[in-house]
Amino acid sequence: MRRDMSATEAVLAQPTVLLPAIRPVRLPTAAANKMALNTTPTRPNAGPPQALDRPDNAPPRVTRGKADPARNQAIDRHWSERPNRSAATRPATRPFVRVRGRHAAMSRRQRWERSYVRSLVLCDLLAGTAAGATTFGLRFGDEVTSYNLAYMVLSALLPVLLLTVLAVARAYERRYLFVGTDEYQRVLRGGVGLIAGVSVISYGLDLDLARGYVLAALPTAIVSSVVLRFALRKRLHLTRARGGSMRRVILVGHELSVIGMTRQLRRERYHGLEVVGACLPPGHDGVGVSGPQGLTVYGTFEDVAGAVELADADTVVVLSCPELDGEAVRRLAWRLERDEVDLVVASALVDVAGARTTIRPFDGLPMLHVEHPRLHGGSRLVKEAFDRLGALALLMIFGPVLLGIALAVRCTSRGPVLFRQVRVGRDGRLFRIFKFRSMYVDAEARLAExxxxxxxxxxxxxxxxxxxxxxxxxxxxxxxxxELPQLLNVLLGQMSLVGPRPPLPSEVAAYADDVRRRLAVKPGMTGLWQVSGRSDLPWEEAVRLDLRYVENWTLSLDLVILLRTMTAVVRSSGAY
Structure with missing residues (x-):
């Protein structure tokens, strides 16, 4: 290394530290030469500084006055007159590198997300332990013998096996948690894989393993895991309804798009996205955003990174707009990357679930391919069998309840027990729906008044x-x-357990062309509309939820809606 190092290289060779921006004080030449001759390395707290008239370098008001030595002695302990050891190995021309960091909002979000994942792990361990212990106890009792010792070991290993299979099925990845049915689908796939793996291993190694035990313990563990995960998610949604465990979101797009997205996210708070501000294109005053919506407009598309800092946000949602092309979004992703702020690009597709979309690269350009909804084929046959078997089982379970309700209706008001009414089913077919009569017999005649x-x-x-x-x-x-007698309609193949609301012929006559899409599937006893507020929802929202179900049906979605129906019935909100 050259001995006659220039002044600039000497500065670059020093340890990289973060200092506040201070303007240098220009001293007279004589005074500067005098200070240069008398300068020696001293410790920072060696004594009070000499009083100099330096208004530009004056300390902040909060630190003016006599320094308190006991306030912070860390710099005394670490002070050394020798240069930092890394200064000798760092190249003199090393550029300044900003340390990657997370601001407060990001830390809060990661804290509650980690806590939620830990709760999921505990729930799965509890499900595996309870399923193994219950199955072992029901089959073998409390006594441990040489015959059932292997089953006891399998019961003890079941929680670990379940946890391993779910981890391989990526049931703990945060992208699949919190909302949607992807989490439950992965749990079910992992469970099927576990049952198949145990069956193959027992057959290949010629293990004397009772099939009844396997077919009882493993499905019980999977079903228990799904139920516990559903309960944990409902608790999360209740927390979000009170304003907790939310992501702070900056919306980027045109004014009308920002207003529409804000209304939807505020209506569906269980998604966990709290809009705290917006960035609009240049030339937009943002009156419609800042006025009725109460959002703060932080500037234009060039001010997104600064808006994240000012609003303490952890997520940026880019709405569809022509100004933000691929290069602009890529530059925005680079600016947000250093603080690990999530970037979400909302497509212009309306109510299309992720299972129907796939990204297919074409010459370096990601193309979004949209699959057609599954309205026919083998999956619908599975739904048909599930509906009819489920309706038969529910009729057998609720038989005494149905009999009691029939007696109560018969004894408290004159008229038939069942109310029959013509409704419109799949593809416009008419059928008679069955319900317990809840009105007086002259209800239809009094409707006009x-x-x-x-x-x-x-x-x-x-x-x-x-x-x-x-x-x-x-x-x-x-x-x-x-609505329990509608189980008869399901058993007859006229309705489904889950589907859009069965409309009246007069209602169908007033449908717009888009709304008629609801008739592409069988109507259901329950559905997204019923579990999202029932009669409290506006008509447009009810139609949108039914169309979302028609476009994105899956068997796992039916299971989720059935579970949500139980909680909606207990709350009884919107039922009148």
């Missing part, structure tokens, strides 16, 4: 305190018990 009291904004007629409803009928409607 109550039309002006309609509280719904669409083609439906709904009022909260309908005078046509009987006393028993109010309780039946509150807990949706009046």
């Amino acid at each position: 109550l039309k002006h009291l309609n509280e719904h904004d669409g083609v439906l007629f709904k009022i909260r305190d309908d005078p046509r409803v009987t006393r028993v009928g109010r309780y039946l409607r509150r807990f949706s018990l009046d």
Whole structure:
């Protein structure tokens, strides 16, 4: 190394530290030469500094006055007159590198996400332990013999096996958690893989393993895991409804797109996205965003990185707009990368689930391929079998309840027990729906005089305190018990357990062309509309939820809706 190092290289060779920006003080030449001759390395706290008139370098107001030696002695302990050892090995021309960091919002989000994943692991361990212990106890009792010793070991290993299979199935990755059905699909796939793996190993090694034990313990563990995960997610959604465990989001796009996305995210808070600000194209005043929506406009598309810092956000959602092309989004991703802020690009597709979309590269350009919805084929045959077997099982389980409700309806008001009405089914076919009668027999005749009291904004007629409803009928409607006879319609193949609401012919006559898409599948006893608020939802939102179900049906989605139906019935919100 050259001995006559220039002044610039000497500065670059020193340890890289972060210092506040301070303007240098220009001293007279004589004073500068005098200070250069008398300068010696001293410790920072060796004594009080000499009083110099340096207004540009004056310390902040909070630190003016006599220094307190006991305040912080860390610099005294680490002070050394020798240069830092890394200065000798670092190249003199090493560029300044900013250390990657996470701001407060990112740390908070990662904290509750890690806690949620830990809770999932504990739930799966509990499901495996309970399934193994229960199955062993029911089959062999409390006594451990040489015959059932192997089953006891298998029961003890079941939680570990379950955890391993779910980890391989990527059931703990955060991209699949919190919302949607991907999490449950991965749990079910992992469970099927576990059953198949145990079967193959026992057959290949010629193990004397009772098939009844395997077919009881493993499915019980999988079902318990799904139920516990569902309960944990419901707790998360309740927390989000109170404003906790939310992502702080900056929306980037045109004003109308920002307003629409803000309304949807505020209505569906279980998604966990809290809009805290927006960035609009140049020339937009943002009156519609900052006024009715109450959002802060932080600037244009060039100010997104600064908006993240100012709003303490951890997620940026880019809406569809022509100004933000591929290069602009890529540069934005680079700016957000250093703080690990999530970048989400919202496509212009409406209510298309991720299972129907795949990214296919074409000459370096990612192309979004959209599959057609599964309205026919083998998957629909599976749904048909699931509906009819499920309806038969539910009729057998709720048989005594159905008999009790029939007696209550018969004894409290005159008229038939069952109410029959013509509804429109799949592809416009008409059928008669069965319900327990919850109104007086002259309800249809009194409908005209109550039309002006309609509280719904669409083609439906709904009022909260309908005078046509009987006393028993109010309780039946509150807990949706009046709809149990529709299990007969499901058994006859006219309806499904899960699907859009069965409409009246008069309602179908008023449908727009897009709304008629609801008739592409069988109507259901429950659906997204019923578990999302029922009669409290506006007509447009009810139609959107039904169309979302038609476009994105899966068997796992049906299972999730059935589980959500139980909680919706207990809450009885929107049921009147």
